[in-house]
Amino acid sequence: MQTERIIRRKLSDEVLERLLRIISEGDLKPGDAMPSERELMERFGVGRPAIREAMQSLANMGLVSIQHGERARVQELTAQSIIRQVDQAAHIMLSRSSDSLEHLKAARLFFERGMVREAAVKAGPEDVARLREAVEQQRALLGKADAFMAADMRFHTEIAAISGNPIFVSVSEAMLGWLKAYHTELLLWAGKENFTLAEHAGIVDAIERREPDAAEAAMVKHLERSSALYGLKA
Numbered sequence: 297m298q299t300e301r302i303i304r305r306k307l308s309d310e311v312l313e314r315l316l317r318i319i320s321e322g323d324l325k326p327g328d329a330m331p332s333e334r335e336l337m338e339r340f341g342v343g344r345p346a347i348r349e350a351m352q353s354l355a356n357m358g359l360v361s362i363q364h365g366e367r368a369r370v371q372e373l374t375a376q377s378i379i380r381q382v383d384q385a386a387h388i389m390l391s392r393s394s395d396s397l398e399h400l401k402a403a404r405l406f407f408e409r410g411m412v413r414e415a416a417v418k419a420g421p422e423d424v425a426r427l428r429e430a431v432e433q434q435r436a437l438l439g440k441a442d443a444f445m446a447a448d449m450r451f452h453t454e455i456a457a458i459s460g461n462p463i464f465v466s467v468s469e470a471m472l473g474w475l476k477a478y479h480t481e482l483l484l485w486a487g488k489e490n491f492t493l494a495e496h497a498g499i500v501d502a503i504e505r506r507e508p509d510a511a512e513a514a515m516v517k518h519l520e521r522s523s524a525l526y527g528l529k530a
Contacts, residue, residue: 307342308349315338315350319359319370326372330360357381375466386474397478404471405519407454409512411468415458416503416511423458428502430454435493444489445476451496455503491521 315336318324331339336347351368354360358377358457360368371377390396415423434447449472457466502511 304496306349307346307448308353311340311342311346311350311515312353315354316359319354320466324370328370330370347390356423360395375463376469379470383470383473386440386470386521390474390478400471400474401523402522404475405465408515408519411452411456411459411464412499412503412515415455416506416508418460419458419503419506424504427451427454427503428497429495431496431500434496438489439489444480448492449476455499462464469498472477492518495521 317328324330329349330336333347333351336342337344340347340448349360351360355362355368358373358381359370359371362368389401419427430447430451434444434451437444437447449469452472453465453468454465459465495514499511499514499518502514
């Protein structure tokens with residue numbers, strides 16, 4: 297007979313499991329205040345340390361917000377809030393390995409190829425107008441490195457938004473945010489800002505013509521050129 301060990305669980309794990317069930321079943325909805333520590337202690341028959349540890353675990357998951365002196369509140373979960381939970385870990389992983397950074401660049405290329413093809417199929421006149429406006433806003437920021445970079449990120453996120461899928465938008469924002477920390481000043485050398493603007497305009501032209509192949513080719517050319525702008529810094 298195979299041995300099946302009985303694993304003793306921490307009290308805080310038991311409390312966490314019950315609180316997760318309460319939230320997932322809708323007994324507590326986004327914006328609702330969590331029961332007080334004393335109420336939870338009486339309800340579950342445990343001490344304050346177990347309650348506090350379980351509540352901190354919920355906060356780490358992004359399920360509740362904890363403010364000093366106030367009752368914790370249930371948070372509205374979104375794709376963006378979930379992905380933000382891994383931000384710090386992602387930055388640490390990238391900072392430790394050039395391979396990880398290269399993998400992220402490859403993942404971004406794969407993702408953006410799909411997004412721009414989707415945009416070329418779905419984009420309407422208003423979507424194209426927003427993209428052209430984004431390019432012009434970026435053009436107005438020539439010479440202002442940080443603002444220009446932020447506008448660059450908005451352009452790519454606008455393309456993802458055409459899909460109508462908020463998860464795609466959140467993934468786009470996350471990858472661009474992770475890459476931003478490894479952006480070098482090469483962008484400002486030899487007028488490379490103007491290359492970026494011209495490439496962005498070409499991508500929008502292909503989207504407007506509803507040509508997925510041309511849009512993908514333009515995006516690949518743009519990202520392969522700009523890939524060298526991201527690297528680990530000594």
